[in-house]
Amino acid sequence: MTGSRTSARRPAPATVQFAERRTRRRRLRGVLYGFAILLAVVVVGGAVWLVGWSDATKLETVHVEGADGPLADQVRAAAAAPVGVQLVRVDTPALAKRVGELPEISSVSVERSWPQTIVVTVTPRSAAAAIDADGTWWLVDESGVLFGRSKSQPADLSVLDAPVADGAEAIRAAGVAVLTALPAALNELVATVSAQSEADVRLGLTSGATVLWGDATMGDRKADVLLALLREGATTYDVSAPERPAITP
Numbered sequence: 001m002t003g004s005r006t007s008a009r010r011p012a013p014a015t016v017q018f019a020e021r022r023t024r025r026r027r028l029r030g031v032l033y034g035f036a037i038l039l040a041v042v043v044v045g046g047a048v049w050l051v052g053w054s055d056a057t058k059l060e061t062v063h064v065e066g067a068d069g070p071l072a073d074q075v076r077a078a079a080a081a082p083v084g085v086q087l088v089r090v091d092t093p094a095l096a097k098r099v100g101e102l103p104e105i106s107s108v109s110v111e112r113s114w115p116q117t118i119v120v121t122v123t124p125r126s127a128a129a130a131i132d133a134d135g136t137w138w139l140v141d142e143s144g145v146l147f148g149r150s151k152s153q154p155a156d157l158s159v160l161d162a163p164v165a166d167g168a169e170a171i172r173a174a175g176v177a178v179l180t181a182l183p184a185a186l187n188e189l190v191a192t193v194s195a196q197s198e199a200d201v202r203l204g205l206t207s208g209a210t211v212l213w214g215d216a217t218m219g220d221r222k223a224d225v226l227l228a229l230l231r232e233g234a235t236t237y238d239v240s241a242p243e244r245p246a247i248t249p
Helices: 013-052 069-079 092-100 169-181 219-232
Strands: 061-065 105-113 117-124 129-133 136-140 146-150 190-197 200-205 210-214 236-238 246-248
Touching: 061 069, 069 092, 069 105, 069 117, 092 105, 092 117, 129 169, 169 190, 169 200, 169 219, 210 219, 219 236
Parallel strands: 061 117, 210 236
Antiparallel strands: 105 117, 129 136, 136 146, 190 200, 200 210, 236 246
16 A cells, blocks of 8 residues: 655745845845935934034124125124124024114115125115205105215205104105106206105295295196296296196296
């Protein structure tokens, strides 16, 4: 009687090799993944240390763009940037606010320039006229803001008679708007421009006559009407309502 034999099936050699390779790949991916995490932690940690604690990123220079000379020095002084502090810790909005409080500055922006510089970009005010206040001369821009105080009359600027008190910016702006918009044909006949309110701007002519100009609107129309009325030789011309002008002989 012939006995039966049983034997366990063994994986084919190719199947064993494939399983081993797959296991090795899984192990390798795990090692690489762990190494990548470790590398990322090192890189991030190094970057944080570099930005937050390294001497290489401490503020050393304040660069001013848009101004030079004494005005640039004023900007740096007003900014009061904390040299020696980590650049990331510099309060740029606070710097911009301090610089923006300078009367000579119209607008300002502050940016970090890595690794060790703060860039302050400013737009200085542009003088449109000069105002005399009891021997002190002020420059005034088109928005009526005063700046550039001095004891001598600024050269090459028209003179505006207007209040210099705080809160009078709109009045000064109205005077500047009228003054700077006068046509050449009329400008040469005007000796003074005064503004006592936004709606009460007056011209003093070289002939001694007074022009009641009113507010800063309809400038071209008012100028045309006034030039036509000047033939009358009056002492007062009222063109504040140019469609209904009036004169006083």
